Amino acid sequence: MTQGDRSSARPGSGAAGAPGTPPAEAGDDILIGRPSDGALSEQLLSTTWRPFTGGWKLAFAISGALTLLLFCLITLTVLRGIGVWGNNIPVAWGFGIINFVWWIGIGHAGTFISAILLLLEQHWRTSINRFTEGMTLFAVVQAGLFPLLHLGRPWFAYWLFPYPSAMGVWPQVRSALPWDAAAVTTYFSVSVMFWYLGLIPDLAALRDRGPTRARRIVYGIFALGFCGSVQQWRHYKVAYLLLAGLATPLVLSVHSVVSLDFATTGVSGWHSTIFPPFFVAGAILSGFAMVLVLIIPARRVFQLHNVITPWHFDAMAKMVLITSWIVTYSYIAEIFIAWYSGERYEMYQHLVNRPFGWYGWAFWLMVFCNCVVTQLFWSRRMRRNLTVLFVAALLINLGMWLERFEIIVVSLSRDFLPSAWHLFVPTWVDLGILAGTLGFFGLLFLLFLRLVPFVPVAEMKQMRAELVAGAHQEARP
Amino acid sequence: MTERARTPPDDQPVVMAEFASGPALLDGIRALRGCGVSRFDAFTPYEVEGLEDLLGVRRSRLSWIVLVVGLIAGGGAYLLQWWINVIDYPLNIGGRPYHSAPAFIPIAFEMTVLFASAAALFSALVLGGLPRLWHPVFEVEGFERATIDRFWLAVGAGDAALDRTRDTAVLEAAGAMRVVWLADPPARPAMPPGGAW
Numbered sequence: 178m179t180q181g182d183r184s185s186a187r188p189g190s191g192a193a194g195a196p197g198t199p200p201a202e203a204g205d206d207i208l209i210g211r212p213s214d215g216a217l218s219e220q221l222l223s224t225t226w227r228p229f230t231g232g233w234k235l236a237f238a239i240s241g242a243l244t245l246l247l248f249c250l251i252t253l254t255v256l257r258g259i260g261v262w263g264n265n266i267p268v269a270w271g272f273g274i275i276n277f278v279w280w281i282g283i284g285h286a287g288t289f290i291s292a293i294l295l296l297l298e299q300h301w302r303t304s305i306n307r308f309t310e311g312m313t314l315f316a317v318v319q320a321g322l323f324p325l326l327h328l329g330r331p332w333f334a335y336w337l338f339p340y341p342s343a344m345g346v347w348p349q350v351r352s353a354l355p356w357d358a359a360a361v362t363t364y365f366s367v368s369v370m371f372w373y374l375g376l377i378p379d380l381a382a383l384r385d386r387g388p389t390r391a392r393r394i395v396y397g398i399f400a401l402g403f404c405g406s407v408q409q410w411r412h413y414k415v416a417y418l419l420l421a422g423l424a425t426p427l428v429l430s431v432h433s434v435v436s437l438d439f440a441t442t443g444v445s446g447w448h449s450t451i452f453p454p455f456f457v458a459g460a461i462l463s464g465f466a467m468v469l470v471l472i473i474p475a476r477r478v479f480q481l482h483n484v485i486t487p488w489h490f491d492a493m494a495k496m497v498l499i500t501s502w503i504v505t506y507s508y509i510a511e512i513f514i515a516w517y518s519g520e521r522y523e524m525y526q527h528l529v530n531r532p533f534g535w536y537g538w539a540f541w542l543m544v545f546c547n548c549v550v551t552q553l554f555w556s557r558r559m560r561r562n563l564t565v566l567f568v569a570a571l572l573i574n575l576g577m578w579l580e581r582f583e584i585i586v587v588s589l590s591r592d593f594l595p596s597a598w599h600l601f602v603p604t605w606v607d608l609g610i611l612a613g614t615l616g617f618f619g620l621l622f623l624l625f626l627r628l629v630p631f632v633p634v635a636e637m638k639q640m641r642a643e644l645v646a647g648a649h650q651e652a653r654p
Numbered sequence: 655m656t657e658r659a660r661t662p663p664d665d666q667p668v669v670m671a672e673f674a675s676g677p678a679l680l681d682g683i684r685a686l687r688g689c690g691v692s693r694f695d696a697f698t699p700y701e702v703e704g705l706e707d708l709l710g711v712r713r714s715r716l717s718w719i720v721l722v723v724g725l726i727a728g729g730g731a732y733l734l735q736w737w738i739n740v741i742d743y744p745l746n747i748g749g750r751p752y753h754s755a756p757a758f759i760p761i762a763f764e765m766t767v768l769f770a771s772a773a774a775l776f777s778a779l780v781l782g783g784l785p786r787l788w789h790p791v792f793e794v795e796g797f798e799r800a801t802i803d804r805f806w807l808a809v810g811a812g813d814a815a816l817d818r819t820r821d822t823a824v825l826e827a828a829g830a831m832r833v834v835w836l837a838d839p840p841a842r843p844a845m846p847p848g849g850a851w
Contacts, residue, residue, distance in 0.1 A: 190739045213803065213804065214803035215802060215803040218699075218802045218803060324803040327743065331774065334694075339734060339738060342768060343745070345742075346743065347738040347739075347742060347743040348738070349739075349745055349747075350738060350739055350757065350758065350761060351739065351747065351750070351754050351758075355761065356760040356761055356764075359760065359761045359764040359765065360760065362768075363764040363765070363767055365774075366768055366771070367767060367768060369717075369773060370771050371771070373775070374774075374775050374778065378699070378700070381801045382699070382801040382802055383800045384754060384801075385798035385799070385800075385802060386798070386801070386802055400788060401779065401784040401785035401786070401787055402784050402786030402787060402788070403784060403787055403801075404697055404791060404792070404800060404801070405697045405698050405699060405700075405800055405801055406695055406696070406697050406783075407694075407695055407696050407705065407706065407709060407711060408781070408782055408783065409715050409782035409783070410698070410701045411711055411782075412714045412716050412781040412782045413777045414714075415700055415713070415714040415716045415717060415778070415781060416716055416720075416774040416775060416778030417778075418775065419716070419717060419720050419770075419774045420771055420774050420775070423767050423770055423771050424767075424771075425776070426763075426767070427764075427819075430760070430763060430764065430767075432726045434714050434760055434764075435719075437760075448734075448780075468664040474816050476745045569790045619661065633702045635699060635755075635801075636699050636700070638699060638803075639700035642676060642700070642702075643703070643779070644701070646703065
């Protein structure tokens with residue numbers, strides 16, 4: 178590989194080439210080795226037909242068992258009512274809403290990578306965008322379960338949508354809850370459409386290259402007859418860009434709307450104008466952490482070291498560091514504003530109850546996970562150390578879960594009226610449902626890894642062609 | 655190498671040529687255009703830079719469809735909320751105005767995005783002629799590599815400038831790995847202009 182090859186691979190250096198770019202190390206590239214179109218297709222499509230490994234089967238068995246647990250506990254919750262959860266008055270939101278906010282936040286990094294980084298022409302997103310879009314879809318599935326169950330009577334969920342009912346009643350659209358229903362269902366639908374549109378060329382490739390006739394027929398049906406003609410690409414390209422353009426404000430709106438469920442109420446610790454940006458930054462932080470948790474093992478199992486390179490980990494760790502600082506700033510701003518307001522309940526909530534109250538340990542653990550651990554990523558060596566990244570990512574996921582615990586449980590348990598104060602303790606059903614959604618998420622993800630090529634093949638080939646063309650241009654005087 | 659397949663219906667390509675790379679495909683088009691041939695189509699595993707410019711393909715009108723659908727959906731969602739809250743089922747919540755514009759914006763925005771996205775997806779499919787169970791090009795031997803690593807050039811029926819012997823030689827000289835004639839060149843006037851069929 179020539180020097181020109183490597184430096185052209187760095188996003189930002191582009192065809193013009195940055196004179197004086199420092200010599201890049203091996204692995205400092207978004208696609209190692211420039212494999213041919215055929216070789217890339219073979220490598221990336223074959224993830225769907227390679228033999229199952231023992232590790233995959235074990236993971237599948239564990240996820241399957243947890244999924245079973247989830248559905249048993251959902252049945253229990255629906256039969257007995259949400260009294261089997263630890264929710265009480267005043268802590269009426271409990272684990273259900275913590276898990277909802279946590280899961281939907283995790284989804285955000287997927288859309289961030291696939292849409293926002295596409296518009297910003299960050300080429301490194303190509304190899305991980307489908308992977309993270311899959312993560313988004315499955316995280317939103319988990320998130321969607323919770324508000325549904327938390328209704329207590331999930332069979333009436335359709336009351337949230339406007340339909341001409343015989344009762345003559347309409348939803349109250351000035352409340353944040355119907356906004357939430359609209360935002361989450363839109364987010365899921367648009368994510369599915371964006372994901373499917375991106376998949377079509379690769380489904381067509383699987384139709385043409387699949388090892389068995391049955392596979393070719395099934396993939397052929399989903400490929401819809403796509404054959405890569407000029408007309409098809411012409412409209413496809415514009416549709417893909419438009420979907421990215423639409424998904425960009427959408428992803429920012431979803432967690433903003435979720436945060437409005439809190440911010441529009443009067444509870445101290447919730448009633449804050451910083452919530453929308455604070456929630457979005459936290460969502461992207463937890464999402465990038467989840468991407469790292471999933472992609473480090475997947476890359477190893479499927480031997481994708483040439484397409485998911487240290488460069489990608491470096492870039493993702495930088496995103497973790499940036500969003501972690503936005504979150505840290507928000508924590509500080511919340512505490513400062515509470516003090517500056519001079520309001521008794523606000524000051525008590527932020528200066529006494531959160532750090533030193535009954536749940537003080539959760540606050541300090543959250544600060545450790547979300548603000549302290551991430552500081553490791555100032556170091557380039559740490560950004561590229563997969564063990565450090567993996568452990569840090571797990572801790573950040575824990576930290577972001579605790580942040581929602583902090584916002585929901587800790588705020589509600591110390592309401593305005595001291596006589597109403599009540600602590601919250603989760604029941605085994607709460608913990609089982611949380612574990613169950615982790616398993617269900619894992620199950621869907623493991624199936625996704627086997628059913629479709631999780632690195633976008635056509636986009637990778639196109640990126641490779643552009644990298645090669647860029648290198649030629651650079652080599653010219 | 656030339657082959658002969660069965661007689662095609664009117665909307666079929668007459669000659670197809672296989673290339674190993676995008677730039678080679680562009681060379682093939684330029685060479686054939688030099689002979690006066692104009693009705694091109696191409697089948698590629700990914701978008702080839704410069705192909706659309708070379709064929710003079712205009713930008714897709716899809717954006718306009720998406721814009722219109724998005725505006726209708728957003729406006730419709732706003733109107734629906736207004737009708738629900740002001741006309742059909744007004745609820746007095748602490749004396750706040752029934753027509754609360756800021757509170758109607760989130761749902762109007764979400765519906766704009768939802769319907770505009772659906773319009774983008776379905777327009778891309780329909781304008782691209784999908785779903786389609788069968789396409790004449792699928793019958794060409796080796797065409798399945800068009801989604802993997804081969805770049806196919808096609809010239810449609812109705813191009814009077816085609817000449818079997820000359821064009822085979824021209825394409826092979828331009829780097830075609832294979833030239834396949836699906837029919838004899840006699841012109842059929844059925845193909846619409848612009849390379850689409």
